[in-house]
Amino acid sequence: MMALLLVTSTCPGLVAQEGNATQRQLTGPVRLIFDTDISGDVDDALALAMLHTLQDRGACELLAVTISKVNPLTGPFTDAVNTFYGRPNIPIGVTRQAQIRDSRYLKVCQQQDGDHPMYPHDLTDNQEAPDAVTLLRKTLAAQPDHSVVIVSVGIAVNMARLIESEPDQYSTLNGVQLIERKVKLLSIMAGAFQTIGNDTRHREANVYNDIPSMKKLAASWPDAIPVVWSGFEIGIAAAYPRESIANDFGWTRNHIIKEAYLAHSGSNHDRPTWDLTSVLYAVYPDRGYFDLSGPGEVLIHDDATSQFVPAKPEKKKNSRYLIMNPVQAARVTEALVQLVSAPPLGR
Numbered sequence: 001m002m003a004l005l006l007v008t009s010t011c012p013g014l015v016a017q018e019g020n021a022t023q024r025q026l027t028g029p030v031r032l033i034f035d036t037d038i039s040g041d042v043d044d045a046l047a048l049a050m051l052h053t054l055q056d057r058g059a060c061e062l063l064a065v066t067i068s069k070v071n072p073l074t075g076p077f078t079d080a081v082n083t084f085y086g087r088p089n090i091p092i093g094v095t096r097q098a099q100i101r102d103s104r105y106l107k108v109c110q111q112q113d114g115d116h117p118m119y120p121h122d123l124t125d126n127q128e129a130p131d132a133v134t135l136l137r138k139t140l141a142a143q144p145d146h147s148v149v150i151v152s153v154g155i156a157v158n159m160a161r162l163i164e165s166e167p168d169q170y171s172t173l174n175g176v177q178l179i180e181r182k183v184k185l186l187s188i189m190a191g192a193f194q195t196i197g198n199d200t201r202h203r204e205a206n207v208y209n210d211i212p213s214m215k216k217l218a219a220s221w222p223d224a225i226p227v228v229w230s231g232f233e234i235g236i237a238a239a240y241p242r243e244s245i246a247n248d249f250g251w252t253r254n255h256i257i258k259e260a261y262l263a264h265s266g267s268n269h270d271r272p273t274w275d276l277t278s279v280l281y282a283v284y285p286d287r288g289y290f291d292l293s294g295p296g297e298v299l300i301h302d303d304a305t306s307q308f309v310p311a312k313p314e315k316k317k318n319s320r321y322l323i324m325n326p327v328q329a330a331r332v333t334e335a336l337v338q339l340v341s342a343p344p345l346g347r
Helices: 021-025 044-055 074-084 106-110 133-142 156-164 175-182 210-219 232-236 242-247 256-265 274-283 326-341
Strands: 028-037 062-066 090-094 148-150 181-188 227-228 296-300 308-309 319-323
Touching: 028 044, 028 074, 028 274, 044 062, 044 074, 044 256, 044 274, 044 326, 062 074, 062 133, 062 148, 062 210, 074 090, 074 106, 074 256, 090 133, 106 256, 133 156, 133 175, 156 175, 156 210, 175 181, 181 274, 210 296, 227 274, 232 274, 242 256, 256 274, 274 326, 296 319
Parallel strands: 028 062, 028 148, 062 090, 148 181, 181 227, 227 319
Antiparallel strands: 296 308
16 A cells, blocks of 8 residues: 555544444444445446455455446446456345436446456346345344444435335344444435535536435434535546556456446546545545535435535534545545555455
8 A cells, every 4th residue: 555545634534423332343444335326427336446455455344235226237247346356245236216327338247258258247137136225234234233334326216215114034123223223424425515617506416316315315314323425526626547547457458447437438538536535435534535524414405406504503413525625636536546456456
């Protein structure tokens, strides 16, 4: 790991909410669920690669991946990435009723190398994968209390349905109770909290692609569990450099992440790192990559705009959003490059 990733923050992340029990769970790798709409934009794929590198380094444990948009190749592509990084058995859950999305890059997982798949994977049909919310409940129920970080980087349909879920074979708790018992942080890429150009009311895609679900998440997520929002402005300020795609993946002839990037964005584009920033904060909240707003609540309006309202003393709201200055943006970009482009462990 290069030196800049080892810098200790002078601006700590969220204060633990659950006392000594939570403090014990903060040691060791971050137990993490990745909820993604992997299909339209390629930053989801970059974020998944980054999670594998972080697990190689002992920083996190990827418990499950749940998918929030409908495309027949979402599960196979995700499994191909997980297999490429040496973790073919990570559980994958899919939603079967949500926005249907075409993709420029998911088909990479179908490429052949002669008579063999270029990127092997066992999950070849989304019908073979469990329902996303069922997998979320199963995974959460099996973890220690107050130990799981959820990174949600797509539309909020799985999070909304988790909130609304009823007791089942995995837990006698309903969705809100299960979240309160098992989750310690939701790190979410959604909304916009600063001016984008001259636009003071930017309609961010993860919001407008499913406004009801994002409204449900913002209004009904339990106040006891912190939420940190990475707004649209963060990802565009730390774009992934095309030079890295050209130069940093040459250690192997075929690289699924490089091919996905090129299929989506081409070779002449620096792609914003929206989803990657939520992963970086979730795993390294205390290294000074970002500052945080004060506590408050996020309101999602019917026109798909998002609004942050600072908390009042009598209202214990627990949302914050990321803030990043130009020096931090340079550090974040370099950290993301190192984490995305690193070879898998043992290769």
